[in-house]
Amino acid sequence: MTDFDDDEQLVNELGLTARGIQLAKQEGRVFLRFTGSVQLDGLRIPYDLVPQQGVLAKPSKWRKLEREGRAALLLERGSEAAHAALHADVEAFAADLREECDDYGMKPMDFLHALEDMQSSEPAGQVFDRIRQRLEHAVERHREERHAERTRQSINLAEYPDTFEVARRLPRKFIAYLGPTNSGKTHKAMEALAKARSGVYLAPLRLLALENYERLQAADPDLKVSLVTGEERRIEEGATHIASTVEMLDTRTPVEVAVIDEIQMLSDRDRGAAWTAAVCGAPARTVYLVGAAEARRAVEALAERLECEIEVHILKRKAPLSMEPSAVRKLKSLRKGDAVIAFSRRDVLMWRDMVTEAGLSVATVYGNLSPEVRRAQAQRFRDGQADVVVGTDAIAMGLNLPIQRVVMTTTVKYNGVEEEEIPAALARQIAGRAGRYGVHEEGHVAGYDDETHNVMRSLLKEKLPPLKATGFAVAPTLEHLHRIAAVTGEDSLARLLKRFVHNIDVPDGFFFPRITEEQFERAEWLDTLPLSVADKFTLSLVPVSSRVVTLQKAWEHWCVSLSRQRVTRLHAGDQPSGWMNLQEAEDACRLYSAYAWIGYRLPDYFPDVALALDMSRSASARVDSILQDQNSANRRRQQGGFGRRNGRR
Known part of the structure; x- marks a missing residue:
């Protein structure tokens, strides 16, 4: 007879089987199982469980016990009292x-059936805990489904255009001026805006808003114009016209004309929602849509959806653009009027040094520079103080420069994740800056090396795909989040944003919810602070780079201070000046601009907006001065080396 057969016989002899007790061996344990059932409001609930003291031994130890010892242990642990205690617990x-x-x-039986079915060697208490966990998970799933359904009912993106009440009441007409760079499309729209009794210009960049603010002023000295960007506001009493960044559109004040620039930005991954909002919400009788020809299908689809008349004009480039026969290959082959393009700050500064050492004076333009510095550097190139402009693709938008030839040092750009070849649309936009109409009869494009030259030739020949005519991005507003919070009880910004993206109703996909990864990451961190949803939402949008340690720390300090209801002040004496290197001065510009941005929105806690703007301008002047000093030093080195070489001869 085997050990197991003997154990079964022993359990029978002791009368345990008759009382619903079995001996089991499982998962490295020898234990008792008690079976039975309890009655609860007419429900019969069977169970098959291990009592608290039901585990007898490990199999190796059990085998070493004599039969008498096993019997004693079985009677002790399988007593009627033990069974009664388990029954009461169940x-x-x-x-x-x-x-x-x-x-x-x-x-309840959806969960209580596990008392019989689980067949675990764990004591009953642990089985009870597992069943409670199942219930908790089911409740959470049920709550999630209920909240998801309530969120769907609270926000229907098909009704998104109806949220812009003023625009919906106006009889709006769209006029699209679409075409390549240097086709005069912006000029036509701005002429119409300047002649209108009231209007707004919407730009993708502060720099463009500033340029067209001054352009409107120059068009008519009697025209009263305000400048409104996230970081700066120049409010003119009684202004009839506003130059603004697209995110700052006032959708409640009706005007005669609105100009939405760079309309192809509708497809931008991170900022496209601002253009969707502008097209849907611009409160103007005539809305000019200005941008690349590839946006035609998209703007026509939007006009149809918004039930607005649309008139489309496709413009052609005024000055021809052509590839140079061959690559530049040598620094000495660069010439006055060239724009040398790289795709990182480090590479721009490296090429700047090489070009100046080759004997040409340089203006420098890249994204990390403030709009004021970019303007100052661009003006030097316009005035002829600089022979060449060395920059990133920042020159492709917002700077009108007298470039005769664009020279690409590379066609590879870091996209935030990895380096990849630039899209044909960007290649064309950069190249299109060559041959400014009225300055040069023709524009030229070249690669610095043979490979880059050949890739650019191919990119400029590539047919650009049209923008999608559906799936237009919509970013959450505070009102959206408050609606979701009202029906779900959520106060976590991260969860509210997730619900907006995953749970709102998107009946036909024409409009689609979108948030940026950076905003969501910030939201998770902000949820650790005792802040209102409104304050967390505002803080999640502060335009400051999380990749720059000093800026990220400053942002975190502002958030913590606000959570403690402390006022964050600036002091003029805090700003370093003479000892700041280029990187520090650039970061200072961005820091003070970000303070101004948040100060406009939370003035009680960030009251020093005017000082922040002064400090930002001071830091910008420092950046410009450093760039000029570095350019001069490079040229002196070049001239000194040239003189010494001549002397040796």
Whole structure:
């Protein structure tokens, strides 16, 4: 007879089988299982469980016990008292669980059947815990489904255009001027805006808003114009016209004309939602849509959806653009009027040094520079103080420069994740800056090396795909989040943003919810602070780079201070000046601009907006001065080396 057969016989002899007790060996344990059932409001609930003291031994130790020892242990642990105690525990647990299920509208037997079915070697208490966890998960799933359904009912993106009440009441007409760079499309739209009794210009960049603010002023000295960007506001009393960044559109004040520039930005991954909002919400009788020809299908689809008349004009480039026969290959082959393009700050400064050492004076333009510095550097190139402009693709938008030839040092750009070849649309936009109409009869494009030259030739020949005519991005507003919070009880910004993206109703996909990864990452961090949803939402949008340690720390300090209801002040004496290197001065510009941005929105806690703007301008002047000093030093080195070489001859 085997050990197991003997154990079964022993359990029978002791009368345990008749009382619903079995001996089991499982998962490295020898243990007792008690079976039975309890009655609860007419429900029969069977169980098959291990009592608290039901584990007898490990199999190796059990085998070493004599039969008498096994019998004694079985009688001790399988006593009627032990069985009665387990029965009472099951009754109490079932009653508690039934009550919890009633609270949540669930059926208790959906969970209590596990008392018989789980077949675990764990003691009953652990089985009870597992069943409670199942209930908690089911409740969470039920709550999630209920909240998801309530979120769907609270926001229907098909009705998104109706949220712009003023625009919906106006009889709006769209006029699209679409075409390549140097086709005069912006000029036509701005002429119409300057002649209108009231209007707004919407730009993708502060720099463009500033340029067209001054352009409107120059068009008519009697025209009253305000400048409104996230970081700066120049408010003219009684202004009839506003030059603004697209995110700052006032959708409540009707005007005669609106100009939305760079309309192809509708497809931009991070900022496209601002253009969707502008097209849907611009409160103007005539809305000019200005941008690349590839946006035609998209703007026509939007006009149809918004039930607005649309008139499309496709413009051609005024000055021809052509590839040079061959690559530049040598620094000495660069000439006055060239724009040398790289795609990182480091590479721009490296090429700047090489070009100046080759004997040409340089203006420098890249994204990290403030608009004021970019303007100052561009003006030097316009005035002829600089022979060449060395820059990133920042020159492709917002700077009108007298470039005769664009020279690409590379066609590879870091996209935030990895380096990849630039899209044909960007290649064309950069190249299009060559041959400014009225300055040069023709524009030229070249690669610095043979490979870059050949890639650019191919990119400029590539047919650009049209923008999608559906799936237009919509970013959450504070009103959206408050609606979701009202129906779900959520106060976590990260969860509210996730619900906006995943749970709102998107009936036909024409409009689609979108948030940026950076905003969501910030939201998770902000949820650790005692802040209102409104304050967290505002802080999640502060335009400051999380990749720059000093700027990220400053942002975190502002957030913590606000959570403690402390006022964050600036002091003029805090700003370093003479000892700041280029990187520090650039970061200072961005820091003070970001303070101004948040100060406009939370003035009680960030009251020093005027000082922040002064400090930003001072830091910008420092950047410009450093760039000029470095350019001069490079040229002196070049001239000194040239003189020494002549002397040796």
